[in-house]
Amino acid sequence: MAKKPIGPVRRDFAPWDDPQAKPYIEFRNVTKTFGDFTAVDNLSLKIYEREFFALLGGSGCGKTTMMRMLAGFETPNAGEIFLDGQNLAGVPPYKRPVNMMFQSYALFPHMSVEANVAFGLKQEGMPKDQIAARVEEMLKLVKLQDFAKRKPHQLSGGQRQRVALARSLAKKPKVLLLDEPLGALDRKLREETQFELTDLQYELGMTFLIVTHDQEEAMTMADRIAVMDRGRIIQIATPAEIYELPNSRFVADFIGDINLMECKVAAKEGEICRMTSVEFGCEIEVAQPVEAGIGETVWFAIRPEKVRISFDEPESRVNAVTGEVWDIAYLGDVSIYHTHIANEQTVRATVANRSRVVERPVGWDDKVWLSWDADAGVVLTK
Amino acid sequence: MRQGPSWFNVTSLVLGFSFLYLPIVLLVIYSFNDSRLVTVWGGFSTRWYGTLLGNQQLLDAAWVTVRVAFASATIATVLGTLAALVLVRSGRFAGRSLFSGMVYAPLVMPEVILGLSLLLLFVAIDQARGFWTIMIAHTTFAMCYVAVVVQSRLAGFDRSLEEAAQDLGCPPARTFLSITLPIILPGVVAGWMLAFTLSLDDLVIASFTTGPEATTLPMKIYSQVRLGVTPEINAICTILVGVVTVVVVFTSLLTKRREVRRAQDMRQAEAQA
Numbered sequence: 001m002a003k004k005p006i007g008p009v010r011r012d013f014a015p016w017d018d019p020q021a022k023p024y025i026e027f028r029n030v031t032k033t034f035g036d037f038t039a040v041d042n043l044s045l046k047i048y049e050r051e052f053f054a055l056l057g058g059s060g061c062g063k064t065t066m067m068r069m070l071a072g073f074e075t076p077n078a079g080e081i082f083l084d085g086q087n088l089a090g091v092p093p094y095k096r097p098v099n100m101m102f103q104s105y106a107l108f109p110h111m112s113v114e115a116n117v118a119f120g121l122k123q124e125g126m127p128k129d130q131i132a133a134r135v136e137e138m139l140k141l142v143k144l145q146d147f148a149k150r151k152p153h154q155l156s157g158g159q160r161q162r163v164a165l166a167r168s169l170a171k172k173p174k175v176l177l178l179d180e181p182l183g184a185l186d187r188k189l190r191e192e193t194q195f196e197l198t199d200l201q202y203e204l205g206m207t208f209l210i211v212t213h214d215q216e217e218a219m220t221m222a223d224r225i226a227v228m229d230r231g232r233i234i235q236i237a238t239p240a241e242i243y244e245l246p247n248s249r250f251v252a253d254f255i256g257d258i259n260l261m262e263c264k265v266a267a268k269e270g271e272i273c274r275m276t277s278v279e280f281g282c283e284i285e286v287a288q289p290v291e292a293g294i295g296e297t298v299w300f301a302i303r304p305e306k307v308r309i310s311f312d313e314p315e316s317r318v319n320a321v322t323g324e325v326w327d328i329a330y331l332g333d334v335s336i337y338h339t340h341i342a343n344e345q346t347v348r349a350t351v352a353n354r355s356r357v358v359e360r361p362v363g364w365d366d367k368v369w370l371s372w373d374a375d376a377g378v379v380l381t382k
Numbered sequence: 383m384r385q386g387p388s389w390f391n392v393t394s395l396v397l398g399f400s401f402l403y404l405p406i407v408l409l410v411i412y413s414f415n416d417s418r419l420v421t422v423w424g425g426f427s428t429r430w431y432g433t434l435l436g437n438q439q440l441l442d443a444a445w446v447t448v449r450v451a452f453a454s455a456t457i458a459t460v461l462g463t464l465a466a467l468v469l470v471r472s473g474r475f476a477g478r479s480l481f482s483g484m485v486y487a488p489l490v491m492p493e494v495i496l497g498l499s500l501l502l503l504f505v506a507i508d509q510a511r512g513f514w515t516i517m518i519a520h521t522t523f524a525m526c527y528v529a530v531v532v533q534s535r536l537a538g539f540d541r542s543l544e545e546a547a548q549d550l551g552c553p554p555a556r557t558f559l560s561i562t563l564p565i566i567l568p569g570v571v572a573g574w575m576l577a578f579t580l581s582l583d584d585l586v587i588a589s590f591t592t593g594p595e596a597t598t599l600p601m602k603i604y605s606q607v608r609l610g611v612t613p614e615i616n617a618i619c620t621i622l623v624g625v626v627t628v629v630v631v632f633t634s635l636l637t638k639r640r641e642v643r644r645a646q647d648m649r650q651a652e653a654q655a
Binding site for chain 1: 542553554564644
């Protein structure tokens with residue numbers, strides 16, 4: 001079966017699908033422990049040049065440790081890290097061609113904005129006039145030309161974030177590491193900055209590695225996302241693939257909202273797999289190859305926005321359940337309907353509020369039918 | 383609503399301050415006493431300040447004291463800062479709690495014991511006592527005060543600042559000089575000043591560790607008081623009080639002004655954003 005594109009394709013850029021492509025950053029069987037705690041567990045990862053790569057996971061999943069090992073602040077217990085073909089073992093942080101933007105920004109409080117940006121260039125021994133030119137260029141890039149003489153405490157949170165960005169970009173690193181870069185900003189500023197960072201990365205043609213616990217941030221900015229849990233990578237894929245084709249219940253549950261139903265495989269006919277769910281009391285059919293034998297337990301996962309809600313009984317009882325609306329969350333752009341079906345189970349359906357006036361709105365305690373298409377959900381075996 | 387402090391607050395304030403400062407005020411007043419007798423007021427005069435300038439012994443003692451205080455405070459600041467760095471930064475190592483306890487010990491150890499043990503040491507190694515031994519002794523006990531002050535400054539230090547400097551290509555030693563030291567400098571300076579004042583007014587340890595040719599000002603004053611208090615002593619004490627007051631007021635005004643300006647700057651920055 002030819003691979004159908006899933007989701008928006010940002011640009012004609014997919015070196016990870018090319019077996020000939022040389023990885024720019026490579027983690028080879030890297031393990032890092034702190035006492036009894038294994039932060040990173042025998043992990044291998046390839047990141048390609050000019051890629052915007054996100055490490056996504058909850059706290060303690062090892063994502064920050066990965067970044068700190070690449071920057072040189074932690075030494076792996078086992079395994080190797082390569083950057084542009086060079087083994088980084090034994091290279092101290094101040095000799096690595098990567099720069100990091102810290103979560104706390106880590107601006108030097110006793111230096112002006114200008115001096116902060118110039119700091120890395122001075123260490124290189126760059127001539128003074130070149131430093132001045134480069135600092136000016138960087139401050140222009142982040143639109144802070146008028147603030148060169150200020151001290152960090154004389155700036156707002158968003159401005160400090162941009163100084164930190166300018167400082168870490170000034171040396172033109174091979175890789176820019178971003179540690180929760182937008183965590184300290186308020187929501188509106190964060191959304192703006194996400195797009196700014198994406199554009200910046202594209203313009204500069206640099207490789208960016210971002211660590212975040214915020215899935216929205218990762219999905220907005222990254223070319224590929226690695227979802228991590230307890231020191232392991234659960235799935236690496238593009239944002240759309242992660243969302244539409246999660247490879248496990250962990251990823252499905254972690255990214256966005258999803259309905260999970262435990263099922264038993266009843267029959268397989270070619271591409272069609274038929275399952276029954278005792279819990280939900282329904283028959284489910286998917287047009288997807290399923291790696292499970294007849295009678296085995298699998299999970300059917302479907303996103304709330306792919307579930308239709310209506311008063312009319314659908315023609316087929318396959319891929320449909322009936323229930324009573326229990327709760328409605330009106331969020332303005334969408335409404336989320338929590339519907340109680342058989343056995344105290346809840347199915348969530350999200351409906352976009354397309355028009356202001358609805359002839360017969362679905363209300364609390366209404367009897368409704370929920371249905372979905374055969375290619376709307378995915379079957380998970382893990 | 384009633385404005386200002388209540389009568390209770392005013393009384394407490396007056397009582398507290400009198401208890402603290404009445405003796406010093408008396409001392410200052412009597413330093414301008416014209417009479418030779420300390421407790422009898424004989425009119426206003428500054429003549430004791432004049433005789434003070436002619437008293438070579440007292441001036442010599444003052445010069446020794448300042449030199450000892452300056453040298454010991456400087457060495458104690460270097461050693462104390464290093465100790466604080468190890469205690470805050472090195473994480474867990476064998477003997478850390480022992481080391482930390484031992485740094486604090488001189489804070490609570492009776493001065494007599496410290497003085498005596500230092501004296502025994504100098505005798506044992508056959509070190510001639512004088513300027514150098516006082517200086518070493520003062521360094522020993524002032525170092526722990528510096529360590530405590532610098533440690534508190536380091537505890538609030540964001541380590542990612544040093545990591546950021548290294549990340550930008552700055553080797554560890556240069557990072558310490560260009561990032562860490564400037565940021566903890568207020569703590570280091572405060573530690574130095576504390577060490578300086580401690581050395582300036584120490585009597586017990588200096589008496590134990592001194593030799594015939596080095597007499598510090600507190601020792602001189604103490605030995606003269608034993609022969610009877612003269613208005614001259616009042617005068618020199620007033621000068622000391624004056625110097626300390628000026629330094630304390632100056633530094634607190636300076637920090638206060640910086641804090642106010644910083645708070646203003648931050649409010650402005652947020653308002654503009």
